[in-house]
Amino acid sequence: MNAPARRMDAARNRTRIVEAARAAVAESSDVRLNEIAKRAGVGQGTLYRNFPNREALLAEVYRRDVEELVTAASALLVEHEPVEALRHWLDRVIDYAEIKCGVLAALEPVAWQDLVAHSENPIEGALAQLLDAGKAAGSLRTDVDAHGVLMLIAYLGRLERSEWESTARPLMSVILDGLRRQDPDR
Secondary structure (H helix, E strand, O other): OOHHHHHHHHHHHHHHHHHHHHHHHHHOOOOOHHHHHHHHOOOHHHHHHHOOOHHHHHHHHHHHHHHHHHHHHHHHHHHOOHHHHHHHHHHHHHHHHHHHHHHHHHOOHHHHHHHHHHHHHHHHHHHHHHHHHHHHHOOEOOOOOHHHHHHHHHHHHHOOHHHHHHHHHHHHHHHHHHHEOOOOOO
16 A cells, blocks of 8 residues: 555544544443444554544544534525524534533543533634624624623523533524524514
């Protein structure tokens, strides 16, 4: 096997490992590396070559989710009008928040505090882009900003895992309804 083929194979293995870890975290915060290697279809050595420990792997899951969430904002605005783009993005936030809770529960406080600190600005910027598009289109309120909306969304982190499915999306709908611009003639 030549070098480019090995690099592509290594990249695929790394992606499969991260995806397997993400799925494991979605199920439980008790993440075991041997289970992740098995799910990813790789050996322990491959897993440890990519991620020296559990914290490094979970940090990568978190970083990739943040990156996907941030890049989704622009893509959604190309595909949808602003309110619909925001709705799709908020749906992704719910999925992201569920994984985030699992990752943070599995990490030591020092490790997760650093991850959260580095993700706040990019996420706030993506949300601001969506809100600005909606404000410019006249479909979203002009008296709210991304920071304030993120404060509201942050309360999703207080939900118990058992109430997540039944509560997170209805609460996000309330937030979206509150962001819509109301017709002053009503």
